[in-house]
Amino acid sequence: MSFFNKMLASIGVGGAKVDTKLEKSEYIAGETIRGQVEVKGGNVQQRIDSIYLTLYTTYTREMDDTKYTDRAALYTHKLNEPFTIRAKEEKVIPFALTVPMETPLTYGHTRVWIATSLDIKSAPDPTDKDYIEIRPARIPAAVLKEMQGMGFRLREAECEQAPKRFRGRYPFVQEFEFVPVGGPFAGKLDEVEIIFLSQAAESANLLIQVDRKARGFGGFLEEMLEMDETYVKITIYSSDLSRLNEKLKSLIDKHS
Structure with missing residues (x-):
């Protein structure tokens, strides 16, 4: 059963999950975002090599007279050193990161979000996505x-x-x-x-x-x-x- 669970976790079934919770959803450029990352173990023990928090935004680029929506990483923060999470175990890791001053305001179609990803060797990386509003400094x-x-x-x-x-x-x-x-x-x-x-x-x-x-x-x-x-x-x-x-x-x- 344990071997079967490991096989499933290697393809993303029954593996660890991640959920990022923020203190609030609206920030001013230059302000500190505080929150916590909750990691929940799956059906088997897994080694988490790292957790990354990345602040992204959208922007429009044009190529051959056609407009595309692209994304840009504004800031990436490595949250932890490698650790092992046991089956069904829950870990809570607090964090704080500063919104770069040049983060665009979320006016019009512009979106800003924090992407959280767990780096797990030989398995799909669990991810989470939290949209935030950015107001002017x-x-x-x-x-x-x-x-x-x-x-x-x-x-x-x-x-x-x-x-x-x-x-x-x-x-x-x-x-x-x-x-x-x-x-x-x-x-x-x-x-x-x-x-x-x-x-x-x-x-x-x-x-x-x-x-x-x-x-x-x-x-x-x-x-x-x-x-x-x-x-x-x-x-x-x-x-x-x-x-x-x-x-x-x-x-x-x-x-x-």
Whole structure:
């Protein structure tokens, strides 16, 4: 019977199982995720070589004019040294890991999750998947709020494959597309796109694209040739937050 159970476990039947439980399901970029991994032994004793926790996100990449949804690993954490779990035994292993500052916000179709996998030799690796919501840290939250305060509406937020010149630690960037529905830029701009190129606790590097509204025949030609778009790089520091409205408004106005 024991040999039969071992044979079944080697193909994933009656083997160990894993379940990750988190303290909560919503986090701010830079915050610590705390939880525990519960490992339950199956019908036979098995050696667990390692447990890995990986934070993943989705992003869109384009190939041959076709868009695909891909995934990127943001952070991988090895939780333990090898151990043996007996049949029907239960082990609980606590953990803590920090959400990287550049983790995309879960707006639109973007998803973020923690994947847990047990590395078991000569057997399928049991896995678990826990989706979480990511909310903006202090600086991105202030930028998004000020854009809305200037009369812009967030039309779309999407994680896309990054062009090589803008690629940092990860193969994607998250783009926030705003359209003016009121305020000083209504009628002057088609849209403003903001990309957070990199982030830290006290600063964020932004790429802002200002798309001017076509005016007359010259403006129409500019739009046709995509000359109506201006790209500007800017760094926002925590010390800028008290005058962030003025800083963003001045920059956008200059390139309107």
